[in-house]
Amino acid sequence: MNANGMPNVNLNKVNLVLTAGLPSQLPGILRTNMPRIAMCGRSNVGKSSLINKLLSRKSLARVSAEPGKTITVNCYDVDGKMYLVDLPGYGYAKRSFDERNKWKKLVDKYFSLEGPSLYLQLVDLKVGLTKDDREMISFLDNSGLPFAVVATKADKVNATTRQKNIQLLEDDEIIPEDAEIIPFSAKTGAGADEIWRIINEFVEFN
Numbered sequence: 001m002n003a004n005g006m007p008n009v010n011l012n013k014v015n016l017v018l019t020a021g022l023p024s025q026l027p028g029i030l031r032t033n034m035p036r037i038a039m040c041g042r043s044n045v046g047k048s049s050l051i052n053k054l055l056s057r058k059s060l061a062r063v064s065a066e067p068g069k070t071i072t073v074n075c076y077d078v079d080g081k082m083y084l085v086d087l088p089g090y091g092y093a094k095r096s097f098d099e100r101n102k103w104k105k106l107v108d109k110y111f112s113l114e115g116p117s118l119y120l121q122l123v124d125l126k127v128g129l130t131k132d133d134r135e136m137i138s139f140l141d142n143s144g145l146p147f148a149v150v151a152t153k154a155d156k157v158n159a160t161t162r163q164k165n166i167q168l169l170e171d172d173e174i175i176p177e178d179a180e181i182i183p184f185s186a187k188t189g190a191g192a193d194e195i196w197r198i199i200n201e202f203v204e205f206n
Helices: 047-054 097-111 131-142 159-171 192-205
Strands: 014-020 036-040 073-078 082-086 117-124 147-152 181-183
Touching (some): 036 192, 047 147, 047 192, 117 192, 147 159
Parallel strands (some): 117 147, 147 181
16 A cells, blocks of 8 residues: 555546446446445535545546436446445435435445445535434444545635534544544545545455
8 A cells, every 4th residue: 555545546547337227237247356435425415526536537427516316326447456436325305205215225235235345424524414424324334334434525614613523523423433534625635645545455455
């Protein structure tokens, strides 16, 4: 692993290899022995922006102007060494019952896939933990799935509020003491090196 937390992959070799809108489309062509890094969080929390920043792209992962507009699992092959996975966002109030049910079936299918998978649980640092965030974190923890918390939009709050809100996350009982919490800004790139450090460690271990 690079000591500075930079990626151990060639970022010029990134391809969108699967867009699944139905459970039957998973795992598709995905290799079950290749590590997957999945982004989960509520709609509009910044999953696509995080992927674009990590991969040094501007619009590889499309950032929707309308949260909850699409319900798909998007998988990117990175240098043939790992997948970055953009899971559909949860918690969008305007979704119909059928849309929420579709989301549940699709995400449940992803969680059932074989192979090593690390989860980056995104939380809006300005908003804090929502009810849906708590349910997802509880599920990850109770299922024994490896995950880290990425506190997005860190540039949207001042330094004092940022530190206060990070402390609230660290003190919250729903987040295990051994889970890393990383403030991240898609605008400045702050936190990206720490996220890559976690990803590198996971990929090398698996």
